[in-house]
Amino acid sequence: MNSSSASHPYDYGDAEYWDARYWEQGGSSFDWYQRFSALRPIINKLIPSSSKILMVGCGNARISEDMVKDGYVDLMNIDISSIVIELMRKKCMHIPQLKYMQMDVRDMGFFNDETFDSVIDKGTLDSLMCGFDAPFSAFQMIEEVNRVLKPGGIYMLITYGDPSVRIPHLNQPGCCWKITLYIIPLS
Ligand SMILES: C[S@@+](CC[C@H](N)C(=O)[O-])C[C@H]1O[C@@H](n2cnc3c(N)ncnc32)[C@H](O)[C@@H]1O
Numbered sequence: 201m202n203s204s205s206a207s208h209p210y211d212y213g214d215a216e217y218w219d220a221r222y223w224e225q226g227g228s229s230f231d232w233y234q235r236f237s238a239l240r241p242i243i244n245k246l247i248p249s250s251s252k253i254l255m256v257g258c259g260n261a262r263i264s265e266d267m268v269k270d271g272y273v274d275l276m277n278i279d280i281s282s283i284v285i286e287l288m289r290k291k292c293m294h295i296p297q298l299k300y301m302q303m304d305v306r307d308m309g310f311f312n313d314e315t316f317d318s319v320i321d322k323g324t325l326d327s328l329m330c331g332f333d334a335p336f337s338a339f340q341m342i343e344e345v346n347r348v349l350k351p352g353g354i355y356m357l358i359t360y361g362d363p364s365v366r367i368p369h370l371n372q373p374g375c376c377w378k379i380t381l382y383i384i385p386l387s
Contacts, residue, residue: 213331215280215304222260222284227291229260232323233358234384236266242382243320246354249273251317254348256305256341257324260284268297276316278303306340314350321345322358325369329361338369346375358384 211217236243247253249271255264258277267275277300279285285302292298303310305324328337345355355377359366363381370377 211330212327213329213334213337218259218279218281219283222281222287225260227287229262231261231263232259233360234322236263236270238384239263239358240270242384243267243356244270246356247272247318247320252276252315254278254311254316254319256319256321256345257327258284258288258300259323260288261322263320263322264298265292265295268295273297275299276301278305278308280304306337306344308344308348311348313347314353315348316353317350318354318356319345319349320356320358323360325357325366326359326361329369335369339372342369342372342375 250273252274253267253272253276255275255277258264258279259281264275264277275298277285277288277298279288279300279302282302285300289300292300301310305328325338325341328334328341331337349355355370357366357370367379370379
C-alpha cells in the first residue's frame with residue numbers, strides 16, 4: 201500500500217486517519233490500485249449488471265459511479281469514515297443506483313444475512329491488515345462478508361497482499377470459498 205502522506209503505518213486501520221484524509225481531500229476522488237477501466241473485464245465476467253452489490257470501504261473512489269455508467273443498477277457503498285460518506289452522498293445524490301452508508305465492515309448488523317450477490321473490496325481488507333489487532337479485524341470482516349453474501353455469492357478482493365498472506369484469512373472457519381486468483385497488470 202502506498203500513500204502520498206507521511207503517516208504511521210497503523211493509521212490505515214483507524215477511522216480518525218481516514219476522516220482527516222478525506223476532509224483534506226474535500227470533494228476530489230481517488231481510486232486506490234486500479235480504476236474501473238482496468239478491472240472492467242473481470243467485473244463484467246463475474247458480476248452480472250443486475251446484481252445487488254456491496255462496495256466495502258468505498259472511500260471517494262470513482263469505481264461505483266463508473267460501474268453505474270457501465271449498466272450496474274444496485275450498489276450499496278459503505279465506509280467507516282462519516283466524512284467521506286457525507287461527501288459521496290452529496291456528490292452522487294443524482295444517481296439513484298448508488299447508496300452510501302457509514303458503517304464498519306467488521307459489524308454490518310444493519311444488513312440481514314444473505315443480502316448481496318456480490319461484495320467488492322478494493323483495498324479495505326488491506327487497510328485493516330495495517331491496523332492494530334489486524335488478524336482479529338480481518339477475521340471479523342471476512343465473517344461479516346460471508347454472512348451478508350447470498351449462497352454462491354462473489355467476494356471480489358482486490359488486494360496488493362501476497363496470496364500466501366491473504367488466503368489464510370479467507371479460509372477461516374465457517375467460510376468455504378472457491379478461490380480464483382487473477383493477476384492484474386499495473387496500469
Ligand atoms: C485503501 S482505501 C480504498 C478506498 C477505495 N475502495 C478505493 O478503491 O479507492 C481503504 C478504505 O477503507 C475504509 N475503511 C478502513 N477501515 C474500515 C472499516 N473497518 N470499515 C469500513 N471501511 C473501512 C477507509 O476509510 C478507506 O476509504
